[in-house]
Amino acid sequence: NVRYTVTPRPTAHKFDVLLEIASPSPDGQVLSLPAWIPGSYMIRDFAKHVVSLEASSGGQPIRATKRDKQTWELEPTDGPIQVRYSVHAWDLSVRKAHLDATHGYFNGTSVFLRVHGADESPCAVVLNKPDGEPYSDWRVATTLPRASGDALAFGDFQARDYDELIDCPVEMGTFVHAEFEAGGIPHEVAITGVFEVDLDRLCADLKVICEEQLKQMGTPSDLDRYLSQIMVV
Numbered sequence: 001n002v003r004y005t006v007t008p009r010p011t012a013h014k015f016d017v018l019l020e021i022a023s024p025s026p027d028g029q030v031l032s033l034p035a036w037i038p039g040s041y042m043i044r045d046f047a048k049h050v051v052s053l054e055a056s057s058g059g060q061p062i063r064a065t066k067r068d069k070q071t072w073e074l075e076p077t078d079g080p081i082q083v084r085y086s087v088h089a090w091d092l093s094v095r096k097a098h099l100d101a102t103h104g105y106f107n108g109t110s111v112f113l114r115v116h117g118a119d120e121s122p123c124a125v126v127l128n129k130p131d132g133e134p135y136s137d138w139r140v141a142t143t144l145p146r147a148s149g150d151a152l153a154f155g156d157f158q159a160r161d162y163d164e165l166i167d168c169p170v171e172m173g174t175f176v177h178a179e180f181e182a183g184g185i186p187h188e189v190a191i192t193g194v195f196e197v198d199l200d201r202l203c204a205d206l207k208v209i210c211e212e213q214l215k216q217m218g219t220p221s222d223l224d225r226y227l228s229q230i231m232v233v
Helices: 199-217
Strands: 002-009 014-021 030-032 050-057 060-062 064-068 071-074 081-088 097-099 103-106 123-127 139-142 155-159 170-173 176-182 185-193 226-232
Touching (some): 139 226, 176 199, 185 199
Parallel strands (some): 185 226
Antiparallel strands (some): 050 060, 050 081, 097 103, 103 170, 123 155
């Protein structure tokens, strides 16, 4: 019912997004970006980074009205809706989105518009590789469930609902990747930046830390793997 296609434009520092809604609200579809992010308990303003937004249905433009700083309402239409928008990504933090010629990173709360009335619907996601030879060796590290394709490859993903969609940050680029097991659960680490690292020692140390955390906090029944994303600045 809801499908997002994300295309990075590194030199423009923008993520272009195509949102396709198969069954929009007949009263006029409402869209919004959250003003919060899981794990960071402050009011945020992610919507200010949406630099353009336009909608269409059946190839014809439809009106998109901004109701407040983070909410848009589309005029009623009978058929599926396509929404195209761009997100400026130039915040090098764990909260928002950053994109340049060396890597890309985003949290779902910065990039994925919420489709009101479809919070519990499955969300299909297509992550496209940037165009051009400089990005031919880019990979993707995320815990978004993969719908098809090889591990670390761009392609198709599937979140069970909007909550899962925005709780799986995405790192893309030429990161160093390693795997280890802790508490019987697969763990991964993706490291971006300029650095020297002893991966064997890093994974051995992380294994001890993660196993102690699992022992103290308990092993979640609904998580089948963990990913640590590290940006060395």
